[in-house]
Amino acid sequence: MILRLEFANDAPAQTQLLAVSLKLMALLRAHHRLFLYVPKHVHTQLTQADFGRVVYDLLSAEYPDLQNHLEIRVHSKTEFLVLTQPPGAHHEIS
Numbered sequence: 001m002i003l004r005l006e007f008a009n010d011a012p013a014q015t016q017l018l019a020v021s022l023k024l025m026a027l028l029r030a031h032h033r034l035f036l037y038v039p040k041h042v043h044t045q046l047t048q049a050d051f052g053r054v055v056y057d058l059l060s061a062e063y064p065d066l067q068n069h070l071e072i073r074v075h076s077k078t079e080f081l082v083l084t085q086p087p088g089a090h091h092e093i094s
Contacts, residue, residue: 003027005080013045017054020080025059027082028069036072037081043074 005023007016020036027034051072060066075081 001031001082001084003082005082006078013042014050014054016042016080017046017050018058020082021055021058024055024070024082025062028059028063031084032069033084034070035081035083035086036070037075037077037083038072039078039080040074040076041078042080 003023005020007019017038020038024034024036055070055072056066059070063069071086
């Protein structure tokens with residue numbers, strides 16, 4: 001599965017991350033492991049603490065071993081991508 005999430009260019013980075021985190025919460029209930037690709041332009045606007053507050057605080061309440069279920073990577077594309085398998089396993093990111 002590949003899910004693409006796009007936001008308006010002027011949407012605050014924290015708001016985008018929160019929206020993606022809520023989607024991840026639902027997806028993690030159906031998939032054991034997910035790969036999240038964060039747009040580089042969003043990633044550069046956020047601190048490590050932002051990721052902790054927005055992603056990990058939200059998701060770790062339900063998934064205390066979140067690091068075993070979610071891998072976050074940064075990419076140069078403009079949308080967030082959520083994959084159920086790493087690139088090259090059964091699909092390519094294009």
